[in-house]
Amino acid sequence: MGSVLLIEDDDRIRLSLSMALEDEGYTAHAVATAEEGLEAQRNDPADTVLVDLMLPGMDGFECIRQLRRVDDVPIIVVSARDDTHDIVAGLEAGADDYIVKPVAVKELAARLRALRRRARAVAPAVSVAAFGDLEILPEAGEVRLHGEPVAVTRTEFRLLCELAEHPGQVLSRQQLLQRVWGYEIGDERLVDVHVGRLRHKIEDVPGAPRHLVTVRGLGYKLQR
Amino acid sequence: MRVGLRTRVSAAFAVGALVLSACVSMVSYELARSTLFSERERTAVRATYFDAAVVDASLPDRTSDVGEVLRSLDTGVDRYVLLHRDDQWYSPSAGPAAGSAVPAALQEMTARGTAGAQRIRLDGQAALVVGIPLRSGVFYEVVSLSELDRTLQLLALVLTAVAIMVAGAGAAVGWYVTRHALRPLTTVAAAARNIADGDLDTRLDPDAEPDLAVLSASFNHMADQLARRIERDRRFAADVSHELRSPLQTLSAAVSVVDRRRDSLDPKAAAAVGLISDEVGRFQDLVHDLLELARSDRPADREPTGMRELVTRVCRARGLPDDLLEVEPGTPDTWPVERRRIEQALRNLLDNAVRYGGGPVAVRLGRSGDRHVIEVDDAGPGVAEENRTVIFDRFVRGPAAHARGGGDGTGLGLSIVARHAAAHGGTVSVGERPGGGARFRMELP
Numbered sequence: 001m002g003s004v005l006l007i008e009d010d011d012r013i014r015l016s017l018s019m020a021l022e023d024e025g026y027t028a029h030a031v032a033t034a035e036e037g038l039e040a041q042r043n044d045p046a047d048t049v050l051v052d053l054m055l056p057g058m059d060g061f062e063c064i065r066q067l068r069r070v071d072d073v074p075i076i077v078v079s080a081r082d083d084t085h086d087i088v089a090g091l092e093a094g095a096d097d098y099i100v101k102p103v104a105v106k107e108l109a110a111r112l113r114a115l116r117r118r119a120r121a122v123a124p125a126v127s128v129a130a131f132g133d134l135e136i137l138p139e140a141g142e143v144r145l146h147g148e149p150v151a152v153t154r155t156e157f158r159l160l161c162e163l164a165e166h167p168g169q170v171l172s173r174q175q176l177l178q179r180v181w182g183y184e185i186g187d188e189r190l191v192d193v194h195v196g197r198l199r200h201k202i203e204d205v206p207g208a209p210r211h212l213v214t215v216r217g218l219g220y221k222l223q224r
Numbered sequence: 225m226r227v228g229l230r231t232r233v234s235a236a237f238a239v240g241a242l243v244l245s246a247c248v249s250m251v252s253y254e255l256a257r258s259t260l261f262s263e264r265e266r267t268a269v270r271a272t273y274f275d276a277a278v279v280d281a282s283l284p285d286r287t288s289d290v291g292e293v294l295r296s297l298d299t300g301v302d303r304y305v306l307l308h309r310d311d312q313w314y315s316p317s318a319g320p321a322a323g324s325a326v327p328a329a330l331q332e333m334t335a336r337g338t339a340g341a342q343r344i345r346l347d348g349q350a351a352l353v354v355g356i357p358l359r360s361g362v363f364y365e366v367v368s369l370s371e372l373d374r375t376l377q378l379l380a381l382v383l384t385a386v387a388i389m390v391a392g393a394g395a396a397v398g399w400y401v402t403r404h405a406l407r408p409l410t411t412v413a414a415a416a417r418n419i420a421d422g423d424l425d426t427r428l429d430p431d432a433e434p435d436l437a438v439l440s441a442s443f444n445h446m447a448d449q450l451a452r453r454i455e456r457d458r459r460f461a462a463d464v465s466h467e468l469r470s471p472l473q474t475l476s477a478a479v480s481v482v483d484r485r486r487d488s489l490d491p492k493a494a495a496a497v498g499l500i501s502d503e504v505g506r507f508q509d510l511v512h513d514l515l516e517l518a519r520s521d522r523p524a525d526r527e528p529t530g531m532r533e534l535v536t537r538v539c540r541a542r543g544l545p546d547d548l549l550e551v552e553p554g555t556p557d558t559w560p561v562e563r564r565r566i567e568q569a570l571r572n573l574l575d576n577a578v579r580y581g582g583g584p585v586a587v588r589l590g591r592s593g594d595r596h597v598i599e600v601d602d603a604g605p606g607v608a609e610e611n612r613t614v615i616f617d618r619f620v621r622g623p624a625a626h627a628r629g630g631g632d633g634t635g636l637g638l639s640i641v642a643r644h645a646a647a648h649g650g651t652v653s654v655g656e657r658p659g660g661g662a663r664f665r666m667e668l669p
Binding site for chain 1 (some may be wrong): 276462465466469470471472473474475476477478481484505508511515527528530533538540541563564583593615
């Protein structure tokens with residue numbers, strides 16, 4: 001099924017969650033600190049990382065940023081904090097999803113499956129989509145701005161491909177949640193934060209986007 | 225009812241202005257009156273002396289025709305002359321005339337040889353009688369003062385009107401001045417309303433109105449205290465939730481591990497695990513709902529939201545058919561609402577319909593006046609009249625809760641709906657659905 005790295009400082013949660021994840025068929029490696037987690041991911045990379053935000057020493061946000069610096073492994077925040085502020089900060093640090101504790105194991109497993117589906121997803125039909133100075137090459141898994149490659153995560157890339165397949169057409173946050181994250185119902189802040197992150201990478205002026213624009217009350221669209 | 229400050233101040237201004245203008249009017253009236261009268265008197269006396277000299281000269285002896293002499297005087301319309309001679313009255317009109325117009329006091333005075341004048345009323349009109357003793361008797365002239373009277377009446381009328389207008393102007397000034405004086409209070413009222421609406425950052429500028437600095441300072445102090453208290457409550461809710469969430473996470477994961485192995489447990493243990501598993505689930509819902517409730521007094525963060533899509537999605541996620549949704553003609557596509565909270569409210573209403581009303585039979589979007597309306601109908605037993613308010617209180621559950629055996633709710637669902645509606649400045653109510661069942665109606669601005 002795949003391997004999961006669980007970074008969680010609460011002993012009991014660590015133990016019970018890793019048992020439950022193993023029941024769901026995952027190989028779970030559980031550590032208590034961000035430092036141990038980074039070390040483990042360097043030596044034996046897991047397919048997915050679950051990380052708590054409040055950790056002793058290095059906190060979850062920094063941990064996510066450091067993981068992101070290495071590669072685009074899918075990261076899910078599992079936190080007891082459910083303030084919008086924390087959720088947005090966690091996603092902005094580079095996480096792909098945010099789950100609030102307590103989460104039912106079945107729900108967690110469903111999210112992990114959705115993430116893996118996304119990671120393995122077949123590339124879309126178009127081979128090159130050009131939006132002015134922005135180029136998306138789904139087959140090569142590459143995004144170029146002014147001819148220069150831009151580093152995006154898998155989720156960001158899927159989001160971009162989904163929008164690129166419908167140039168100039170508005171996709172609602174729920175449609176994007178469904179197509180990119182594979183969720184029937186989910187938190188729309190996921191979409192907003194990922195769009196914000198993408199804008200920092202593909203827009204010359206992220207505050208005044210030219211390509212990835214918001215259509216108030218409806219959703220987002222990609223345009224020249 | 226107590227009269228308002230503005231009314232009282234305006235009334236005081238009006239009374240003050242009235243008293244002042246009335247005094248001024250009365251003094252000027254009196255001055256004008258006495259001046260005019262003495263002027264008129266002087267003229268009359270002068271004219272009488274002149275006439276008297278003519279009469280005296282024309283009546284050197286007692287044989288001349290008195291009537292003829294008197295008629296020769298040019299008296300005009302507002303004067304007429306009388307001559308008292310040998311106990312007989314003469315006037316320009318032939319024949320003896322009555323001297324009744326001449327008061328007795330004046331007659332006595334002139335009889336002693338002194339000239340005099342007296343004001344009288346003749347046929348209801350003011351007049352002046354001037355008497356001058358002559359060699360051949362006493363000459364009187366009665367001068368009508370009615371014209372002067374009319375002038376004075378007009379003056380009195382004008383002065384009264386002016387006094388009333390000044391009083392009115394005083395009231396207007398009072399109204400205007402108090403409006404300015406009370407403007408800082410209007411600011412305070414607006415700030416208090418803002419705070420009541422959930423904007424806890426509202427403060428007054430203590431330097432804006434030096435006279436009200438104390439009020440501003442204590443208002444700001446109150447707002448600070450309130451904000452601190454709310455923040456403390458909020459933090460408490462967050463802390464409690466965090467403290468509850470971690471053990472719940474352990475419980476939930478551990479129970480799922482045991483639950484998976486239920487088949488290998490003996491029947492009693494398996495039944496117990498089933499119970500724990502259900503209760504952990506309910507506990508999770510409860511913590512979730514409590515937190516939702518604790519945070520629900522924050523004002524709604526509105527943005528245009530496509531409602532048709534929202535309802536369809538929520539229904540689909542609940543496994544309900546799409547044709548449940550009815551949209552009345554004229555309903556706008558997007559509503560200015562906080563999507564997350566309206567979604568939560570709708571979910572709770574649908575759950576409520578499933579749990580207590582045998583499932584929803586319609587979700588209606590419409591418009592009533594300038595408000596947006598969502599209605600959720602069910603075909604259940606309905607809600608008794610006396611319960612229609614209390615069901616929106618916390619921890620109130622309907623009687624059908626156990627009938628379906630589908631698990632009890634948290635008892636917080638409808639109160640969360642009410643709080644979310646209130647956060648939008650809207651309301652929620654329950655009534656009867658035509659044809660039986662309950663109709664929950666949420667009205668949003």
